[in-house]
Amino acid sequence: MKETVTERRNCKRFRLRLAVVFSWRDEDGILQSSDGCSCNISSRGIYVRTKCAPRPGNSVEMNVFLPQPAFDIRTVEIHAKGQVTRVDQGTRAQVCGFAAMNRTVLIREPLEHVLEQKDGAVQSSTTPLRVRDIGLYRS
Numbered sequence: 302m303k304e305t306v307t308e309r310r311n312c313k314r315f316r317l318r319l320a321v322v323f324s325w326r327d328e329d330g331i332l333q334s335s336d337g338c339s340c341n342i343s344s345r346g347i348y349v350r351t352k353c354a355p356r357p358g359n360s361v362e363m364n365v366f367l368p369q370p371a372f373d374i375r376t377v378e379i380h381a382k383g384q385v386t387r388v389d390q391g392t393r394a395q396v397c398g399f400a401a402m403n404r405t406v407l408i409r410e411p412l413e414h415v416l417e418q419k420d421g422a423v424q425s426s427t428t429p430l431r432v433r434d435i436g437l438y439r440s
Contacts, residue, residue, distance in 0.1 A: 312343040321347070323363040325355040325385075337398075339365060346402045347381065354388045354399040361385055361401050380407045 317339055324334040337351030347363065355361050365379040383401040391397045 312345045314341040314343045316341050319368070320366045321349050321351075321363055322366075323349065323351075323355075323361050325359045325361045327359075328356075337396075340398065342379075344403070344406065346383065346386070346400060348398060348400045350396050350398045352396055354397050355385050357385050357388055357399075359385045361399075363401070375410055377408055377410045380409055381405065 319339045319342070320336070321339050322334070322336045324332060327333050333353075333355070335351055335353040337349045340348045340350055342348075342365065347365070349363070361383055363379075363381045363383070365381065367377050367379065369376040381401075381403045382405045383403040385399050385401050387400040389398045
């Protein structure tokens, strides 16, 4: 008798290998951070390959860096807050991975550092890097 497997995911997943930086608080409340790369992304979640993963149930904050589509077009990043649902452990010193369900997803565009020329002197804004929100997809 052949078993049928029902797909529980309702969103289309995209197989994308993108740089991801993420952070979480450990059992002692200490902020931890690491990096990795995505394997697949949907509007509801992400799977990240990394050497150091948060535990299942931990809240995680992630920045996913999208490639710059052209020289004259600014890059954007996906900022997501979610919860780790699964961790897949590799053998010792191997890469592991984790899945996270998103609670909020924000697309944002980093703005360039603004330099102004006045009377031959270069002045810069007081904020070296600002982030402009482009859109909120989930809450």
